[in-house]
Amino acid sequence: MPELPEVETVVRGLRRPLVGQQIVAVEYEKSSVIRTPSPDEFIARVTGQRVRSINRRAKYILCQLDDGILAVHLKMTGRLYVAAQPATEESGVDRWVRIHFSLANGQTLYFSDARRFGGVFYIHDIAEIAPNLGPEPLEDGFTPAVLTERLKGRNRQIKALMLEQSFIAGVGNIYADESLFAAKIHPLRRADTLTRPEIKRLHGTIRAALNSGIQHEGASINWYRKPDGTTGQSQDHFAVYDREGEPCLRCGAPIVKIRVAQRGTHFCPYCQPERA
DNA sequence: CCACAACCCTGAGGGC
DNA sequence: TGCCCTCAGGGTTGTG
Numbered sequence: 001m002p003e004l005p006e007v008e009t010v011v012r013g014l015r016r017p018l019v020g021q022q023i024v025a026v027e028y029e030k031s032s033v034i035r036t037p038s039p040d041e042f043i044a045r046v047t048g049q050r051v052r053s054i055n056r057r058a059k060y061i062l063c064q065l066d067d068g069i070l071a072v073h074l075k076m077t078g079r080l081y082v083a084a085q086p087a088t089e090e091s092g093v094d095r096w097v098r099i100h101f102s103l104a105n106g107q108t109l110y111f112s113d114a115r116r117f118g119g120v121f122y123i124h125d126i127a128e129i130a131p132n133l134g135p136e137p138l139e140d141g142f143t144p145a146v147l148t149e150r151l152k153g154r155n156r157q158i159k160a161l162m163l164e165q166s167f168i169a170g171v172g173n174i175y176a177d178e179s180l181f182a183a184k185i186h187p188l189r190r191a192d193t194l195t196r197p198e199i200k201r202l203h204g205t206i207r208a209a210l211n212s213g214i215q216h217e218g219a220s221i222n223w224y225r226k227p228d229g230t231t232g233q234s235q236d237h238f239a240v241y242d243r244e245g246e247p248c249l250r251c252g253a254p255i256v257k258i259r260v261a262q263r264g265t266h267f268c269p270y271c272q273p274e275r276a
Numbered sequence: 277c278c279a280c281a282a283c284c285c286t287g288a289g290g291g292c
Numbered sequence: 293t294g295c296c297c298t299c300a301g302g303g304t305t306g307t308g
Contacts, residue, residue, distance in 0.1 A: 002302090032284090059302075075302050077286085096286095115285045117302070130303095156278065165303075172302070262280080263301070 002059060002074040004137070004170030005213025006232065010080055011056045013227035017082035018063070021103040022050045023070075028099040033111070035119040036129065045122045046070055046101070057126050058133050058169035071121040071129065072111060078118030081227040082109050089229070132166040137206050142168075144203040151191045151199065158194065159187035160261035162206075171206065174241045175213060177266045179205040181240045186272045187258075187265050212237060240266040 002010070026043045028034060034042045049065040056062065061080060063070040072080055077096070081087060084107055086094040094112050099120060101109040111120060121129050134150070135142045150168075154161060161167050162176040171179075180187050182205035185198055194202065218232030226232060239249050244257035248268040258265050 073302085075284095076300075113285095114287065115301090117284060117286095154277085160279085163302085264299095 002076075002078065002218070003172030003175050003213070004056075004059065004210050005175070005216075006218035007056050007059050007061060007074065007170070008214050009218040009232060010074070010227055011054050011061055014061075014063075014080065014082065015054050017107065017227075018051050018103075018109060019053060020051065021105055021107070023047060023065075023101045023109075024104050025102040026099065027102075030098065030116075032116065033098040033113070033119050034121075036121050036123070042120070042122045056170075057136070058130060058165050059172070060126060060130065062126065069121075069123050069126070071123055071126070073118050073121075075113070075115070075117035075119075077115045078111065078113040079225050080109070080111050081225070081229065082107050083229075084108065086110055086112070087225075087229050130165070133169045134165060134167045135169065137168050137170060138210055142203075142207075144200050147203045148196075148199050151194060154191035156191050157187065157260055158185060158189045158191050158202075159263075159265055161191050163261055163263065168206070170210070173263045173265075174238070175206070175209045177241045178239060179209040181267055181272060182209065184271055184273075186274045187260050187267050188274065240268065242266070 023046055026046055028039065031039045045068060046065070049067065052064045052066065054061065054063050059073060061072040072078070074080065082103070086097050088094070094110070096112040096114040097110050098113050098116065099111045103109060123129055126133070135146060159176055159180060162171050163173065177187070179202065183198065183201040185194065185202060216232055216237055217226055240255050243255045243266060245254050247253065248255055248271060251268065251270050253268055253270045255266055256269050
């Protein structure tokens with residue numbers, strides 16, 4: 001379940017093997033992996049181009065080409081890596097390669113995605129495919145004042161709001177739970193009822209949780225892999241996510257799991273009381 | 277503005 | 293061993 005830290009880790013890992021390389025051929029297994037434009041146009045546009053740089057916006061991987069951008073969204077089970085052959089693990093060869101890009105140096109950029117939720121795009125501006133992205137939480141512009149402003153007048157459950165990419169870009173289920181726990185805020189609290197100190201705390205814990213995830217090179221719950229094929233370590237540092245019934249690291253009470261906005265939500269009922 | 281459901285898809289894991 | 297069932301979920305879209 002790649003979120004901002006996982007996508008950022010992929011971006012960083014791809015720079016060395018991919019920047020400066022030229023794409024000489026593209027082959028796909030099924031047209032649905034190419035989201036926009038049409039497969040024929042996508043291949044025509046991408047082939048022959050050199051990768052200038054690689055960056056991230058929200059959970060999108062953006063490969064800047066000579067002209068235009070090759071964008072990739074991993075969704076749940078996507079992997080993106082450069083290798084001579086599809087990856088192999090204990091389970092065998094990567095059976096889920098959906099599209100691959102042959103590079104001039106003989107290496108190949110593979111996009112693999114078991115559940116086919118992810119996809120690739122050829123665009124000139126991220127707004128073409130994601131017009132309403134919220135602020136990047138790790139950039140300087142994301143201040144407590146900005147968060148306060150965005151919470152104003154919102155009656156939604158704070159956890160549900162945090163999952164909206166139009167609210168804050170890049171936060172997903174894992175890091176939403178982790179930052180709410182660290183800020184001692186109940187996931188069902190209404191957004192516009194958060195107090196000043198709570199907002200300040202949440203601002204800090206969102207950044208801390210994401211930075212921790214990046215530092216540990218992402219969380220490999222089941223599918224996520226770094227571009228070199230190894231697992232991240234972020235999952236070993238979760239306080240609440242995937243810890244239902246286990247003792248809270250702060251007070252020892254069992255972690256509770258509920259559903260919020262159709263997502264599994266983990267929290268400590270004592271450290272995160274319903275009322276501030 | 278908000279909640280909820282459906283949808284895209286397939287592997288993992290539990291029950292029996 | 294294997295079949296069946298449910299669950300996991302990022303993001304979009306539609307409904308009320």
